[in-house]
Amino acid sequence: MGKQVNNSVNIIPLTKFLKHCLTLLLLAVSISTTAQDLPYSNGKKYTLGDITVAGNTSFSEQTIITYSGLRKGAEMNIPGEDIGAAIKKLWNSKLFSDIEVYITKIEGDVAFLEIRLSDLPQLNELKINGVKKSKFEEIIKDNKLDKGVKVTENLITTTKNYLTNKYKKEGFYNAKVYINTIDVKDSVQTSRVNMVLNIDKGEKVKIDHIIFDGNTILSEKKLRKSMKNTKQKNPIRLLKRSKYIEADYKEDLVSLIDRYKENGYRDARVISDSIIVNDDKSITLKINLEEGEKYTFGNINFIGNTVYTNQQLTRMLRINKGDTYNGVLLQKRLADQTKPDGDDITNLYQNNGYLFSSINPVEVSADNNVIDMEIRITEGKPAYFNSVSVVGNDKTNDHVIYREIRTRPGQLYSKAMVVRTVRELGQLGFFDAQEISPDFINPNPNEGTIDMQYSVKETGSSQIELQGGYGGGGFIGTLGLSFNNFSIKDIFKKDAYKPIPMGDGQKLALRLQASRFFQTYSFSFSEPWLGGKRPVQFSTSISHTKQFLFDGLTGNADKSKSFNITGVTVGLAKRLRVPDDYFTLSQALSFQRYDLNNYNTGLFTFGDGYANNLSYTVGLSRDNTNIDPIYPTGGSRFSVTAKMSLPYSLFDGEDYDQLEEDRAIADTNGDFEEVARIDQERYKWLEFYKVNFKGEWYTQVAKDLVLRPSVEFGFLGAYNNARGVIPFERFFLGGDGLGNFSIDGREAIALRGYPNQSIQPINSITGQVSNDGATIYNKFSLELRYPITLKASAKIYALSFLEGGTAYNSFRDYNPFNLKRSAGLGIRIFMPAFGLLGIDFGHGFDPVPGDTVKSGWQTHFIIGQQF
Template identity: 75%
Template sequence: MNNFNKHLLKRYIKQAITLFIIVLGFSVYGQDLNYDNGKKYTLGSVSVLGNTSFNEQTIVAYSGLRKGKEITVPGEDISNAIKKLWNSKLFADIEIYIAKVENDVAHLQIRLSDLPILTEVKITGVKKGKVEGIINENKLKKGTKVTENLITTTKNFLVKKYKKTGFYNTKVNINTIEVKDSLEKARVKMVVAIDKGEKVKIKDINFEGNTALSDKMLRKAMKGTKKIKRIRLLKRSKFIDSAYQADLTNIVTKFAENGYRDARIISDSIVVNDDKTISLNIKVEEGKPYTFGDINFIGNSVYTDQQLNRMLRIKKGDTYNGVLLEKRIADNSKPDADDITNLYQNSGYLFSSINPVEVSADGNVIDMEIRITEGKAAHFNSVSVVGNDKTNDHVVYREIRTRPGQLYSKANVVRTVRELGQLGFFDAQEITPNFNNPNPNEGTIDMEYSVKETGSSQIELQGGYGGGGFIGTLGLSFNNFSIKDIFKKDAYKPIPMGDGQKLALRLQASRFYQTYSFSFSEPWLGGKRPVQFSTSISHTKQFLYDYTTGNADKSKSFNITGITLGLAKRLTVPDDYFTLSQAVSYQIYDLNNYNTGLFTFGDGSAKNLSYTVGLSRNNTRIDPIFPTGGSNFSITAKASIPYSLFDGVDYSDLKDERDAAEVVRDDTTRSTEDRTAAQDRIGEIDQKRYKWLEFYKINFKGDWYTELTKNLVLKPSMEFGYLGAYNNDRGVIPFERFFVGGDGLGSYSLDGREAIALRGYPNQSLSDQDGGSIYNKFSLELRYPITLKASAKIYALGFLEGGASFNSFRDYNPFEIKRSAGLGVRIFMPAFGLLGIDFGHGFDTIQGDTGTKHGWETHFIIGQQF
């Protein structure tokens, strides 16, 4: 027994003998007491003794024992005084003594001691970060009076708290330790020992009384309570009381969905097994099955019964399902659901109400009336935006789908929220549509969209090691730029912004290469329609690696200079989620004594004039960083002019000549001079073949997002690419090829290649040295957010993916892929863009590997797509 409990026991003993002491005191002074008929006295004085910090006059006044008062002994006066003092919850001991009696005047003494004050709390058995929360939740602050009730309620609270989170065998022990004080005041330290034990697992879930629905079906309805099963990944089998209570409701709902609307849980119990697991026993009463009878619509004039029945999709004779009926009338889980409420809301009837009423249940057949109050069609009176301190009003208003005077449409409100979130200028989680001043009589509503600005410009200033040396990077990306204010001094805060334009500058340099790029885009060319104009200019210079010195040979270089102009138009058919994009690009590839295995000519140039057309559809939900639903797909075709049709060159003869030269070059019996001359001739032929690049290229990519539970998002993806030639004698060009593997960041190779990420393998390790002309990739990601605040959006992910590249359709096999799996984290900060790290495990071998599988790779992600 701890010190405080011993103290309480002593208190009760003293309290029990207090009356005896009073009686004894009177007996000492020769007074005969009759318990049936107490004797009356006049109270002379009341003194206070003991260890207390309270004023004597305060204690006497609170007790009600006033000098001169007539009291009866034995009687209620003294017992009431003791009760009052106990009820104050300030004292540990209370005793009332008879000091003396003079004639009919009695003098009393109140002896008491204060409750101990808490000086320190020590909590064991939990992490340090949880201690402060426990102290606050239970009000265990320094200076608190320590009562029996405080100890009991603290213990009960902690046991209940941890049982709710699955620690069913939690034990809590609370001890108090007296602290000596120079002033002899009562003080104690408290030690709270928490033993959570292991989370209890559920061995079995048993049902009794069910015949219509199987045990398996009912267990499946329990979303958060699952029994032990080795192959289960997403749901744990640990018992959590709150989840179990919710699942008891889910069981009843499952019966209701199958026509048993009277089903109920009769009893449920938890049995602790010998192996420290538990079994859940649930007894149900199904009742009788019901079916839908007549369903009549009352009060509808805008839509006919036939139109509403098509939307309801429930017929007479169907199994009664109250849950389904509610969803078909108003599905609160989906703002854009295909239900009757949204049918009215999207037609302007903001003030409509729809209520299903059961009018008869004879013979277990339920007749329904769906009572509709349509109200007056509503129009937007005013539409405003608040919170856009940096972004100009016209940038926001051109994305808004609701206009003053326009008929109210819920779909347009939902779409507006989505479009504002997709801009990237506002915190997608904080965009709120506010319905102000609704007036059912006039049929008007004021619409206000509340937004919160977030950083939309990014800076990249870094140094690092890669590609054989130190790399310095300076990058500036302004995603809400205003080019019209570029010459206005007052607009630099710190840059002109607010018009929704994008401008990016990037400089990067190392010993082996330099790159410079500039890009600009205007999303609403002319300001009237969503037609995006974009342009970009880039120049890169790469130097050949000298294997003898380990340095760059500046006399041998490969330069690429390019310019691109593009237009992208938002379509209206099939719907306005589609975008048609077109671009014209021109690149010059200039080789100066740059002899590598990739190019057969080391001196010369190649030119690339190409046209790209793409069709995309993006209807992902509000937040572009962490979409929770929708899809995003694109298909693009890039093609050059078919020069071989009209340039007058016989590429068949060139191919034969090249093949003959290759024979000489590869013949080791030939002289060095002959082989060198053959190689030079191959270079001359390829210079002629690739003077103007001739090719066509097709890419497809699709992403789908599904919210499995709250914020747990599944993202399957699929990619495909093909690089072809118009003329087989001319062949597939050495540029524009696909290199699969790694983080997809390009690995400092500036030869126009397309790097395809496939985690779990080194960069570009899953393609030949010259790259592939075909690739496919499949991936599956499971994402969960850690935080979605505007300052930093962080989410964790797990992934499975596979892919490969091929040299021709003869080799192509979409199922012959390199597989990987792993975990990762993404961090998006407005000032720095997307950062992340992935740990991927490759399950297959790559060229040069000696094991049966590649194993683990770590990938750092900078600035990639979400």
């Protein structure tokens, strides 16, 4: 019988069995067997003979057989699970479009198989129609349509759905996407196809009107305002367009009902809504409402609370009997989902260890439109941190991260400390602040333990500073290298240079700044945790600058006439615990040596000589901005600093009143050499004190829209009026703040819309504009920011601003509200390798001092600076 079957067997696809075929048909000349001989559940055991491969494939026969798991000489039931498993393995490779296994012949108990399959086609060429060429790369990248990719039905379907949804989100509600594939016929054996991607975005659907029906309590204006993302046409609106996006519209219908709930109408609902297509292809949204009746709060009782008293919880809830029912407010007071550190009852429990607590409001009565509530609380066990770990840091050493973590093993759980830890890690600048994630692992309500894992994603922490601008008579260029996660202990380890020693959180910066008229070299280093036990920052810097005198005849620098300054600064900054641990107390001791070599200008009456500046700076600052230091969305930052020298005039024995008289006589007589000698004596050691204040606040006025008001003030004074205010350390207001080319200790204060350092005081006696800088200034700024992208590779945000500032030389003339005003637009781009880049277009509404025409439009290009 075996020979007869062998001589007459047909090729039978085994996949038929796997698709519910229960009969193996063996045809012979005179003998046949029935399905009962080969039941599917048990099959018949065979030894595999040769296995061959057929079909359209570029893979070798041995590769396919090996990957299938089938091997010659193996014993298996046919039909049975082994054949099914082999087919499944080949399907899972996602390399083939058609797979079948056949019996080619049977000799006794030996079965010979053939695997017949076809390769999935590869993408040969892609043609895109219906969009601009500038969008091709984005489409290819987002949908992984690179040449050589395997073209599957799933790829075609996901690409079509992605693009359709993408354009609907952009307001093209009728967008359609068609994808065709064409086989490539050539001599190459590999199966390939050309893909044609036809995109028909259609017209952008605009909302002409939003009409409400059934509203009597709330006006249409208020209802439209409650719909944050769906707006009807309004020519004066800039930030929100009137395009129709279905997902946003559905979300806004919920916001619409929430507005009613905030006003006591808890039963309000949308009965129906419809879209009316207008003749001009715009649409009208019609929303039918049922407002219901107004409700008030009745009795509010707390059930299940043992940790906090009813009085404590009532004070936290801040809702009283008789108040208008507000379901949205009630939910926020119980658990504010929009603020992780919100002032609500859930956080009250979770900040004190009750991670597993639950709080549920239940309406127990609504008689006469008065709602009695029970706040049912399940407190659970206090939770303790069992373990705390960090993942994702490949470059930053563990101790740098763990010293910033506020949650420790064995400590009572606190949500506030988790939120604070996320902020501290984001403020380091070593990680993508948007990607830091606190994850709960193995929560155990019965034992009251939780494992905490912080996931971080490292970003480039070293920067190349390239900065350019005009000032001081020419182009100013800056080249700097800033290593913000440096490790000085590894500088002698060869293996640590990848490309530099990194991971200890230290900062090392080298900087060169130059133009035709000056050169500046500087080096700085800081260690944020001196000694490694407490957050005490040690910093030091060394700098040397040489400035050359401008030659009015040639327009070049006269290098035989120079003004040199060499300085060194050492500082300590300590994080405080009182009033809270957002405060930092900083102190610094600095020394600068000024040398003038035949450097005769109007700023100094002596051209040859020197001045020494030994000063002490103390500052108090508070920074609780969150979370991203590049784009804070909340919190505030302020600082007040005082810089002062020793009061030399109290103990140097010099009679400065007499010296001032002698100077006045010499000046009257035109004895300029004597004036220079006296000034050299006055400024041999600089005597001054200087106070600066700066404050800025961040408020999230919408989902991503951030308002940043700020205020600045500075004052430079003298201990001894006879000695006078020094010509160093003064304030120069106006422009982009790029004033580092000046080496006389001046502060360049940005005021967009005006030329650099153009806002100078006017002498109240002579009426002339001073070019020596101001001793008093103040500045007010209001900035509105909106993010375009906050990805780690590039963070981009647009901004608009209003600014005003003023500068004076005495409080007698000082008027803080007589401002030089400006407004404008700008954009900022932060890239880890280059720092912050930006450009601003500012319009100055007032003339600069000494001029009668308003400043007008000014362009400010910023590299490496931030307003």
